[in-house]
Amino acid sequence: MALSHDAVVRLKTLGWALLLFLFLISAPLLWAASPLLLAGVVLVGALLGLMIHVARRLPRRARWSPDRTQAALIGAALLTGLVAAPIWWLVLQPALYPLAVPRVTLSDGRREVVFQGMVHVGSEQFYRSVAYDLLRAKAAGYVLFFEGVQPGTPEADAWLDAATQSGGDLNAQYAQIGDVCGLSFQGNFLAFVQRDEALDPAHLVTADVSVTEMYEEWQRLVAADPALAETLPASDGHGDGMFDMSSALQVAAGLKDSQKDLLAAVCKGIFSVVLGRAESPDALNRVILDFRNRRLAERIAALPDADIYITYGSAHFPGLFRELQAQDPAWRIMGTAWTAAILPPDEAAGRLQLAPP
Incomplete structure (x- = not known):
């Protein structure tokens, strides 16, 4: 059963909110390590998002579109979260599993x-x-x-x-x-x-x-x-x-x-x-x-x-x-x-x- 237009809008809004939250809790951690590290991760993530998007749309050979911008933003946010995840995991260990x-x-x-x-x-x-x-x-x-x-x-x-x-x-x-x-x-x-x-x-x-x-x-x-x-x-x-x-x-x-x-x-x-x-x-x-x-x-x-x-x-x-x-x-x-x-x-x-x- 196809989703209604309102349901699609709500899901997209929720998805963007989650991506924004993921980026906001991950970026400060990478910035603390090195601003260059954060910039590099964002750039690589954006390029990966674009490459995946272009590979999927290659036969159409369309010019730059909002979809490509969205793909770059999604890739940047996801890669930032993935890189920061193991750091967050280590930082939280003493609180979650104290060494007794x-x-x-x-x-x-x-x-x-x-x-x-x-x-x-x-x-x-x-x-x-x-x-x-x-x-x-x-x-x-x-x-x-x-x-x-x-x-x-x-x-x-x-x-x-x-x-x-x-x-x-x-x-x-x-x-x-x-x-x-x-x-x-x-x-x-x-x-x-x-x-x-x-x-x-x-x-x-x-x-x-x-x-x-x-x-x-x-x-x-x-x-x-x-x-x-x-x-x-x-x-x-x-x-x-x-x-x-x-x-x-x-x-x-x-x-x-x-x-x-x-x-x-x-x-x-x-x-x-x-x-x-x-x-x-x-x-x-x-x-x-x-x-x-x-x-x-x-x-x-x-x-x-x-x-x-x-x-x-x-x-x-x-x-x-x-x-x-x-x-x-x-x-x-x-x-x-x-x-x-x-x-x-x-x-x-x-x-x-x-x-x-």
Whole structure:
């Protein structure tokens, strides 16, 4: 059944309204990235719309008509929306699917172990709350266990750099990424608690392994299964992975304020998506996760009468819990609380509505 003239007019009006809305919510995002980017997308979209229109009307060979103008406008609006869509998707991720980390309370019936899941880069509010909990736990007599792989021999450090495609000081790298992404590095907030470790080693403990221990464990695994050696990424010894990241950070540091704001919003979305995924299978995880989990469980077992508060990467918890239960089946999860690790900034600007004097 053919639509009436009024129905066609209404549908066309609705269609143009939707296209206008799509363009209005997409164009500012591309403008913030670069006015040239917006101009290029609009131009390419208009040309694509024209090409499709001309291809459909080619036999008629008509001169320029309002239909061609409409085709150009439709193409420009649609392509602008398509290019902006993935950016919008990333920007909205922290609000739609917040990256939550657990705080799990464990007990074997005699003492309590609290595991606070961490991320290397997160929101300032999150780290402030963790630091406050650490101080409270220390005042209550808990032993504080901190994550932090200790330096190793030059050979071991070179192996880890090549295996992880990094280039040395990962902490400095995390701090730079935090600055670019409008986030914070965990070391900037927990260091003030750890700095007294030498004064109170009984209650402040860096419970992690050294790079040398990780390297020795990898060598042991490779000796038992030589095929593992082929799973590590090839390296030419020039640190290409770090060079690329360093170059990207340098470019980001030179962006305009509006571009930095957009990049920070996109970064938060990327962190929410990537860190929210389950840990992917990786042969190196047998050292980075499994080996360190075993050592952490051994450290917990070495203090049978102490309540312990642990700050470790969230990915470590499942393996740590398995290791604890393997040592003593009495270990149980007593409670779990969740905290968003990436939050909107808590700084806001407003205006007081004061009555005139």
